Amino acid sequence: MNDIIVGVLAILTGAVFCFRGYLAMRIIIPLWGAFAGFMLGAGIVAGDAGFLATALGWIVGVAVALAFGLIAYLFYEVAVMIGMIAIGFTLGTSLMVALGVTWSWVIVLSGVVLAVALAFVALVGDLPMTLLTVLTGLAGAATIVAGLMLVFGVTDLDEFDSAQTTETLNDDWWWYAIYLGLAVAGMVIQFTDVDRRRESLREAWGTGIGSTTSV
Numbered sequence: 001m002n003d004i005i006v007g008v009l010a011i012l013t014g015a016v017f018c019f020r021g022y023l024a025m026r027i028i029i030p031l032w033g034a035f036a037g038f039m040l041g042a043g044i045v046a047g048d049a050g051f052l053a054t055a056l057g058w059i060v061g062v063a064v065a066l067a068f069g070l071i072a073y074l075f076y077e078v079a080v081m082i083g084m085i086a087i088g089f090t091l092g093t094s095l096m097v098a099l100g101v102t103w104s105w106v107i108v109l110s111g112v113v114l115a116v117a118l119a120f121v122a123l124v125g126d127l128p129m130t131l132l133t134v135l136t137g138l139a140g141a142a143t144i145v146a147g148l149m150l151v152f153g154v155t156d157l158d159e160f161d162s163a164q165t166t167e168t169l170n171d172d173w174w175w176y177a178i179y180l181g182l183a184v185a186g187m188v189i190q191f192t193d194v195d196r197r198r199e200s201l202r203e204a205w206g207t208g209i210g211s212t213t214s215v
Contacts (some may be wrong), residue, residue, distance in 0.1 A: 007150030009035060010143050017184035018140025021133055028136075030073040033082035037061075037068030059144035077123060084122045087139040088115030094142040098176070122129040133190045145175055 013035040020028055041064030042057045052058060071077040092114035096107040118135070149155045154172070 003150045003153070003156045006039075006052070007147040009038070010147030010150065012147075014140045014143030014145075014147060014177040016140070017136050018144060018182055019171050021136030021140065021186065029079045029083035030069045032086050033072035033079065034065040034069030035128045036082065036086040038065035040064055067070050080122045081119050085115040088118035089141050090139045091135070094138075123171075133187055137183045137186035137190065144182055144203055145179045148178070149175070192203050 013031060017028055017032055018093050038061040041080035042061030045054070045057050045060050052061070068082055072082045092111035093107050096110045101107055101110075154175075
């Protein structure tokens with residue numbers, strides 16, 4: 001049941017990020033941050049019992065999700081840091097898995113390195129929306145695919161840190177096809193909004209609902 005719940009959350013969050021992306025950054029980044037916070041909080045207290053196997057895991061996960069989401073909504077710099085770290089980690093780990101890397105520490109390290117790099121570039125250089133559209137399309141698609149795999153029982157939460165997920169993807173090529181189709185569709189839909197594409201990340205974040213940007 002936990003796999004299905006997390007899978008559905010991943011699909012919904014990934015879909016919003018993939019198909020809306022920068023079009024509503026003030027809402028999208030906090031949502032993405034909340035999802036990342038939930039996974040982080042629940043993972044911290046998982047222990048030997050397993051991911052979300054106890055009430056404490058759910059409580060901590062929800063608490064961290066609310067904290068990450070609220071802070072990301074209120075403060076631009078924190079929002080960018082959380083959003084870019086989540087995107088970078090998702091893309092970095094997805095790339096390593098796609099390349100057939102099965103060593104967990106290599107996958108995690110790659111995700112962390114790309115996460116830090118994207119966060120730095122976003123804060124220092126204010127990412128152009130064209131690049132951000134590509135990043136949100138790719139990261140959103142990866143999250144949707146992960147959610148689908150959980151919902152349909154192709155993998156489970158305990159296997160995400162093992163070689164089993166990599167082997168499953170290598171055997172079932174259609175997951176790559178689904179990922180590519182979602183990523184392209186997401187970018188095409190986002191690129192149809194010409195006016196918003198001319199904005200920078202800071203400008204797009206500031207035009208969200210109830211804007212109170214911190215500069």
